[in-house]
Each structure stands twice: as C-alpha cells, then as structure tokens.
Amino acid sequence: MKQSQLFTKTRREAPADEVSKNAILLTRAGFINKEMAGVYDFLPLGLRVLNKIIGIIREEMNTLGAQEILMSSLQRKELWQRTDRWDDAKVDNWFKTQLKDGGELGLAFTHEEPISNTLEQFVSSYKDLPFSVYQFQTKFRNEARAKSGIMRTREFIMKDLYSFNIDEAAHQNFYERAKESYRKIFNRMGIGDKTYLTEASGGSFSARSHEFQTITDAGEDTIFITNEGKKEAVNKEVDDRQEAGHKAVEVGNIFTLGTKFSDPYLKFKDQAGKEHNVFMGSYGIGPARVMGTIVEVLSDEKGIIWPKEVAPFRVHLISLGQHSVLANEVYQKLQAENIEVLYDDRDARAGEKFADADLIGIPTRVVIGDKALESKMLEIKERNSEDAKMMTLEHLINELSKS
Amino acid sequence: MKQSQLFTKTRREAPADEVSKNAILLTRAGFINKEMAGVYDFLPLGLRVLNKIIGIIREEMNTLGAQEILMSSLQRKELWQRTDRWDDAKVDNWFKTQLKDGGELGLAFTHEEPISNTLEQFVSSYKDLPFSVYQFQTKFRNEARAKSGIMRTREFIMKDLYSFNIDEAAHQNFYERAKESYRKIFNRMGIGDKTYLTEASGGSFSARSHEFQTITDAGEDTIFITNEGKKEAVNKEVDDRQEAGHKAVEVGNIFTLGTKFSDPYLKFKDQAGKEHNVFMGSYGIGPARVMGTIVEVLSDEKGIIWPKEVAPFRVHLISLGQHSVLANEVYQKLQAENIEVLYDDRDARAGEKFADADLIGIPTRVVIGDKALESKMLEIKERNSEDAKMMTLEHLINELSKS
Numbered sequence: 107m108k109q110s111q112l113f114t115k116t117r118r119e120a121p122a123d124e125v126s127k128n129a130i131l132l133t134r135a136g137f138i139n140k141e142m143a144g145v146y147d148f149l150p151l152g153l154r155v156l157n158k159i160i161g162i163i164r165e166e167m168n169t170l171g172a173q174e175i176l177m178s179s180l181q182r183k184e185l186w187q188r189t190d191r192w193d194d195a196k197v198d199n200w201f202k203t204q205l206k207d208g209g210e211l212g213l214a215f216t217h218e219e220p221i222s223n224t225l226e227q228f229v230s231s232y233k234d235l236p237f238s239v240y241q242f243q244t245k246f247r248n249e250a251r252a253k254s255g256i257m258r259t260r261e262f263i264m265k266d267l268y269s270f271n272i273d274e275a276a277h278q279n280f281y282e283r284a285k286e287s288y289r290k291i292f293n294r295m296g297i298g299d300k301t302y303l304t305e306a307s308g309g310s311f312s313a314r315s316h317e318f319q320t321i322t323d324a325g326e327d328t329i330f331i332t333n334e335g336k337k338e339a340v341n342k343e344v345d346d347r348q349e350a351g352h353k354a355v356e357v358g359n360i361f362t363l364g365t366k367f368s369d370p371y372l373k374f375k376d377q378a379g380k381e382h383n384v385f386m387g388s389y390g391i392g393p394a395r396v397m398g399t400i401v402e403v404l405s406d407e408k409g410i411i412w413p414k415e416v417a418p419f420r421v422h423l424i425s426l427g428q429h430s431v432l433a434n435e436v437y438q439k440l441q442a443e444n445i446e447v448l449y450d451d452r453d454a455r456a457g458e459k460f461a462d463a464d465l466i467g468i469p470t471r472v473v474i475g476d477k478a479l480e481s482k483m484l485e486i487k488e489r490n491s492e493d494a495k496m497m498t499l500e501h502l503i504n505e506l507s508k509s
Numbered sequence: 510m511k512q513s514q515l516f517t518k519t520r521r522e523a524p525a526d527e528v529s530k531n532a533i534l535l536t537r538a539g540f541i542n543k544e545m546a547g548v549y550d551f552l553p554l555g556l557r558v559l560n561k562i563i564g565i566i567r568e569e570m571n572t573l574g575a576q577e578i579l580m581s582s583l584q585r586k587e588l589w590q591r592t593d594r595w596d597d598a599k600v601d602n603w604f605k606t607q608l609k610d611g612g613e614l615g616l617a618f619t620h621e622e623p624i625s626n627t628l629e630q631f632v633s634s635y636k637d638l639p640f641s642v643y644q645f646q647t648k649f650r651n652e653a654r655a656k657s658g659i660m661r662t663r664e665f666i667m668k669d670l671y672s673f674n675i676d677e678a679a680h681q682n683f684y685e686r687a688k689e690s691y692r693k694i695f696n697r698m699g700i701g702d703k704t705y706l707t708e709a710s711g712g713s714f715s716a717r718s719h720e721f722q723t724i725t726d727a728g729e730d731t732i733f734i735t736n737e738g739k740k741e742a743v744n745k746e747v748d749d750r751q752e753a754g755h756k757a758v759e760v761g762n763i764f765t766l767g768t769k770f771s772d773p774y775l776k777f778k779d780q781a782g783k784e785h786n787v788f789m790g791s792y793g794i795g796p797a798r799v800m801g802t803i804v805e806v807l808s809d810e811k812g813i814i815w816p817k818e819v820a821p822f823r824v825h826l827i828s829l830g831q832h833s834v835l836a837n838e839v840y841q842k843l844q845a846e847n848i849e850v851l852y853d854d855r856d857a858r859a860g861e862k863f864a865d866a867d868l869i870g871i872p873t874r875v876v877i878g879d880k881a882l883e884s885k886m887l888e889i890k891e892r893n894s895e896d897a898k899m900m901t902l903e904h905l906i907n908e909l910s911k912s
Contacts, residue, residue: 111574111576111640112576113576113628113631113632113637113640113642114631115631139627139630141580141581141583141584141585141623141627142583142585145581145583146581147578147579147580147581147623147627148578148579148580149578150576150577150578150642153577153578153579156579171514173514173515173516173553174553174556175550175551175552175553175556176550176551176556176559177544177550177551178544178548178549178550178664179582179647179649179664180544180545180548180649180663180664181544182544182545198609199609201606201607202606202607203604203605203606203616204604204605205651205663206601206602206651206652206653207653213606213616220544220550224542224544224550225516227542228516228517228518229516234516237514237516239516239553244582244647246582246583248608248609249609250609250610260583260608261581261582261583
C-alpha cells in the first residue's frame with residue numbers, strides 16, 4: 107500500500123488522556139482511535155495486525171479440529187437465570203438492554219450458557235461426541251476501570267473455544283492438546299519466551315484453570331515462576347507463599363468446566379442407554395489484548411517492534427529524494443512476490459520518514475536513496491537491529507521468502 | 510471436511526416458530542440457529558457462506574480503493590445529540606445501555622456520526638482528500654417485527670462504506686464507481702439477474718438514495734421496473750403512479766449524504782485557505798440479508814441451490830455402501846487441488862445422503878458407488894440440474910478449475 111493513500115497520520119505527541127504504553131504508541135502510530143474509556147476503533151494498520159493475530163489463532167484452532175461458528179451478542183435472560191449468572195450481584199460486569207416490544211436482554215460477556223443451549227439439539231448419543239467449537243465474537247464487559255489501553259476494554263473480539271467430551275479422561279486429553287495449541291500461538295506471535303503456563307483459580311467459571319501469563323510491568327496480575335525451563339508459573343491468587351514475583355498480563359486462559367453448564371441442557375446416552383452430562387471445557391484468547399501485550403513487551407523509545415507474523419506489513423519501503431522511479435520498480439517487484447509492503451511515497455523529509463517507520467514498527471525497512479541508485483544495492487535495516495546492510499533486490503526477496 | 514465430524518445435523522421437519530423460507534431451509538440444513546426472534550447464530554456451514562459473501566464484498570471494496578477499519582458498537586450519546594439522532598422519537602430502533610460508572614450508551618445502528626468524529630483528526634487540507642473507508646461491523650436494530658428470518662434481524666454484520674470528497678462533483682464520480690462495484694458484487698453472488706438499481710428516498714440519512722432491490726415474494730418493498738435491459742427500477746415509496754409492481758428486498762443501498770454529517774466535524778481548507786465541509790456518501794450491504802435473499806431466490810422444494818462463489822463447499826462427495834477406500838482417495842486428491850469438499854463418509858442410507866445433499870445445496874455432487882468402482886468413472890450431478898454425468902477424476906478437476 108502507498109503511504110500517501112493511507113488516511114491515518116502519525117503524531118509526535120502522546121494523547122493527553124492515555125496512561126498505558128500500548129495505547130500511547132498505537133494511537134501515535136495511527137493504529138487505533140479511542141471512542142471513550144475502554145472502547146477503541148481499529149484503523150487500517152491496527153486492523154491488519156488484529157486480523158493477523160486472529161488468522162494465527164484460527165489456523166491453530168482448525169489444526170486442533172475445532173469447528174468455527176458465530177453466536178449472537180444479544181442474549182436471553184432465561185438462559186442465565188438457570189445457571190444463576192443473570193443477577194448483577196453474581197456477575198458484576200453485565201451490560202444489559204431492553205427490547206422495544208418488552209423484555210430485558212444481556213450483551214454477551216461470555217457464551218457458556220447459550221452455546222450449551224444451542225448444542226442441545228445436536229447431542230443425544232455418545233456417538234455425537236467428542237467435538238469442539240470456537241468463534242471470534244464481540245464481548246461486552248462493563249468494566250469500572252479501563253486504563254490499560256487495548257489490554258482491558260469494555261468491548262472486544264474474543265476467541266472462545268468450547269470442548270465437549272464424554273468424561274473427564276477424554277476432556278483431559280483435549281485440554282492437554284489445547285495447552286500445546288496455545289503455546290504455539292504465543293510462540294508464533296513473538297511473546298512465547300515471556301509467556302508462562304500459570305496455575306490459577308477458576309473465577310465464576312470453574313474451580314480450577316490455567317492462564318497464559320506474559321511478563322510485563324503493564325500487567326495486573328502477579329505470578330511466581332515455578333519452572334523457568336518449562337515456562338511454568340503459579341498465580342499469586344492461589345499461592346501467596348513465594349517471594350519473587352513478576353507482574354504479568356493474562357493473554358489466554360483454559361478452564362475445565364466439568365458438567366456445570368451442561369447440566370441444564372447437554373446430556374447424552376452411553377452404549378448401555380444410560381444418561382450422562384457432557385463434560386465441558388472453555389478456552390479464551392483476546393486478540394486485542396495480545397496485540398496490546400506485544401506492544402508493551404516489544405517496543406523501544408522510538409516506537410513499536412512488530413514480530414514478523416503479526417506485523418501490518420512485512421516491508422516498509424522508503425523512497426528518499428527524487429528516486430521514485432526506482433522505488434516504484436522495487437514496490438512492484440515485491441508485490442509481485444506476494445510480499446506485503448507499505449511504500450512511503452510521500453513528499454516528506456528523510457528524518458520524518460525514518461521516525462514514522464520506527465514508530466509504526468514494520469520488521470524490515472528498505473531505503474531507496476542516493477546509495478541505492480549508485481550501487482544498484484538496497485539499504486536494508488531490521489527494526490530490531492541498529493545495523494543496515496546493502497543487498498540486491500533478488501537477495502532481499504530470497505531472504506524474505508525464507509523467513 | 511468429513512461430514513461425520515460436522516456437529517450439526519439436518520432435520521426433516523420445519524421449525525415450528527419460523528414462517529420465512531430462508532429461516533426454514535437454513536435451519537433444517539443446519540446453517541443457523543435461532544436465539545430469539547430476529548437473532549441468529551451462524552453454525553459451521555452458515556458461517557462459511559457468510560464469510561464467502563464477506564470475502565467477495567471485501568475484494569470489491571479493496572478494488573474500489575477503500576481502506577478497511579473496525580469501529581466500536583458502543584457509541585457515545587453526545588455524538589448523536591449533535592445531529593439530533595439520539596432521541597427515540599427521531600430514530601425508533603435504538604438499543605441503549607448504561608455504563609456501570611454512569612452514563613447512557615447507544616449500540617451502533619449505523620456509524621455516520623462516530624466515523625465523522627473519528628476522522629476529524631486526520632482531515633484538515635484538500636490534500637487529505639479524497640478517501641473512503643469501510644468495515645464489517647455488528648449493528649443492532651431494535652426491530653418491532655422480526656419475521657423474515659436472517660433478512661431482517663436485530664443484530665447483524667453490516668458492510669458500511671463511507672466516502673469523503675472535496676465537493677459534489679468529486680463525490681458523484683465515486684458514487685458511480687460504487688454503483689458498478691455493487692453490480693459486480695451481486696453478479697458474483699448469483700443474484701445479479703434479479704437485482705435492480707432502484708431510485709428511492711433517503712430515510713433518516715439523506716434526501717436521495719439508490720437501493721439495490723432483488724425481486725422475491727419475500728421482500729417488503731415494491732418496485733417498478735423502468736428499464737429491464739439496464740436493470741433499473743423505482744421504489745413505490747417515491748413513484749406510486751405505475752401499475753405493474755414486483756415485491757423485492759433491499760440487498761444494498763447507496764446514499765449521497767452531502768455535508769449533513771460532516772458539518773459538526775469534518776472540514777478542510779482549499780488551496781486558497783478557505784474552509785469547506787467534506788462531501789460524504791455512505792454505502793451499505795448486509796451480508797446475512799444477502800445470504801437470506803439467495804436462499805429465497807435460489808432454492809427448490811428439495812432445498813437450497815448455492816451459487817458457486819458463495820457455497821459452503823464447492824463439492825459434496827458422497828460415498829455409498831462399501832466404497833470408502835476409493836472415496837477417501839478422491840477426497841484426498843480433490844483437497845490436494847485446493848477444492849473445498851464436504852465428504853459424506855457417514856454410515857447412512859443412500860436416500861438419506863442424497864436428501865441431505867439436496868437440502869444443503871452444494872453446487873456439485875460426486876457419488877462413489879458401484880458404478881464408479883466398475884467403470885473408474887465418477888457420477889457427477891450439478892445441484893441445479895436433473896442429469897448426472899460420468900467422468901474421470903482428472904476430467905472433474907479440470908472442469909472445476911475452469912469454473
């Protein structure tokens with residue numbers, strides 16, 4: 107994409123009403139816009155990153171064999187009354203609304219109740235199990251505090267996965283596979299080395315759970331590392347004995363639900379005709395929270411440093427001075443190789459272009475200036491390195507296709 | 510995908526609480542689930558179709574040069590008060606909700622106000638124009654009636670596009686290109702020959718508009734065809750003189766907004782430094798409404814007949830009797846060619862498999878039965894034809910890659 111066509115612009119100054127690093131950098135770079143506290147829009151560069159994160163999660167969910175669906179945000183009161191989660195005293199972050207023709211509705215903060223109810227029609231025998239479903243769906247949570255940028259918001263897309271098995275043993279097998287899937291997701295997103303599988307309590311969902319916690323000072327939780335090699339930890343909320351804690355943010359969680367939510371709806375008959383409740387699990391990741399965490403963990407004083415798999419573009423091509431003919435040619439050739447390029451074709455000073463490139467944080471910068479024209483070599487600099495290299499376009503394409 | 514793994518099942522009986530053909534067929538075939546009147550979940554087959562429709566629209570929006578964003582559903586009261594669209598007497602289908610820490614919010618029924626407000630920071634000069642932005646975003650509308658299945662719902666993903674130009678002449682140029690883009694979208698979705706560019710009133714949005722109306726008895730509008738060759742019509746609401754009317758459903762609309770919504774926010778300076786309001790247009794398509802319309806228009810007494818570009822799978826492979834070895838082989842080979850296949854590997858009678866295939870409506874049915882094993886030829890039948898053909902797998906792959 108040509109940067110001259112991009113409607114967003116970077117800003118030098120931090121927005122006055124933001125305190126979190128992720129919101130400041132993402133706003134300055136033109137990735138997001140704040141509608142109100144805890145509610146953000148995703149602008150073109152920001153939506154590209156969000157969709158890359160969603161794409162990685164979707165691939166891993168499909169590899170796990172889960173089937174994608176999309177449930178509604180508007181939810182019926184009755185379904186939540188049956189499990190005693192409708193009352194604001196029981197769940198303190200509901201948004202509720204009214205139907206014109208009467209009746210109160212909830213705005214989805216999660217989907218255990220509706221998914222169990224929906225699936226009832228498809229499950230009657232052990233032959234219908236096991237299976238798992240997931241969605242990328244907008245959740246609403248009426249948060250009192252909302253000062254962590256896109257890491258804790260009142261409206262966000264969540265990936266929620268639900269598993270349905272005949273018993274705890276079968277569930278445990280899937281649960282272990284889900285753990286590995288989550289590990290892979292966070293590794294691909296570039297935060298695997300800072301992310302710990304953490305024992306935690308289950309909140310209003312279940313007795314026990316595991317969280318994936320990424321170490322950052324921006325986190326709201328405290329974890330104790332129990333095994334550095336295996337990247338395992340325990341949340342302070344369940345084990346307060348240890349001393350050396352780290353601040354961390356929960357980027358994912360996995361719950362053993364058991365039969366709590368299947369009890370009103372989801373039953374199956376075994377081979378002998380005996381009825382049982384389906385054994386459930388649920389597994390969440392908030393793509394925008396992950397995006398915010400990546401910014402918190404991978405940025406420097408100049409701006410963001412996106413990992414390759416989630417970057418809005420793979421290459422930032424910068425044309426300096428009067429070299430647009432050569433730059434256009436490089437742009438066309440990179441695009442022909444299916445390499446995603448943001449091409450800074452603006453009529454602006456070199457210093458401004460470099461500062462914007464550092465702020466936006468695309469992994470590989472390619473500069474077309476006097477040096478390039480003289481030598482037929484391109485000046486290449488990785489965002490996470492100080493050193494520039496000179497190489498031919500063919501060499502660059504070869505390097506990019508390897509990574 | 511193997512049909513034995515799909516968690517949904519077809520049903521023989523129509524759901525008791527549905528009157529519209531699209532809801533009945535899509536529910537029977539396992540594409541959707543009703544949460545309440547006017548609120549539906551998309552199950553795996555249904556989400557695949559919805560995403561195909563979204564994919565076609567996204568391609569055409571990108572071709573038009575529009576930039577994709579994602580705005581919030583939660584909206585600030587103040588933005589709507591400025592244009593006098595907050596009051597329920599002015600807009601009769603608002604859903605509203607309350608923040609825990611005080612203050613009323615709206616749930617998005619459209620985005621003219623928030624988008625104008627968001628863009629204010631990026632537009633100051635004529636050099637910042639023209640541009641256009643679009644999103645696939647969840648809208649909420651508090652409909653009193655909701656009896657048209659997925660064609661009129663209380664919660665739905667909408668593609669809304671907004672254009673920003675320096676004046677009416679520049680706007681008109683974009684508007685004409687948007688018309689062509691919409692034509693192409695409905696042609697690709699298989700309903701182009703029944704869809705008319707229709708003059709209409711602008712509702713609460715603008716003085717004038719054009720609708721794309723698809724002729725079907727399930728429609729709520731009446732249109733008069735003014736030019737059959739050019740596929741042009743006029744809505745009864747603006748021209749009641751003519752006699753031969755057709756029932757039709759609005760599958761898309763395009764509005765010239767002018768400066769109504771830019772007036773409070775979006776201004777630019779021309780070359781002489783004089784200030785003007787930005788000239789706006791907005792352009793909507795509801796992917797689920799299009800999906801429902803396709804079912805209304807393209808179905809028979811046996812089930813749905815999906816056009817190729819929006820079908821959940823391209824091929825329905827059906828294994829009969831004891832021929833799973835050959836069927837597995839065909840399944841692998843089709844997948845290796847990147848052809849999307851639903852493989853009916855279930856242990857079920859031929860009659861049940863054929864009835865399900867007709868109901869689900871995948872374009873090309875491939876049967877592996879005794880005939881196939883004897884002759885090494887596959888039995889191929891298009892969903893929209895009565896005649897079966899015998900051909901080799903290589904021939905089939907060749908035919909599919911051409912279409």
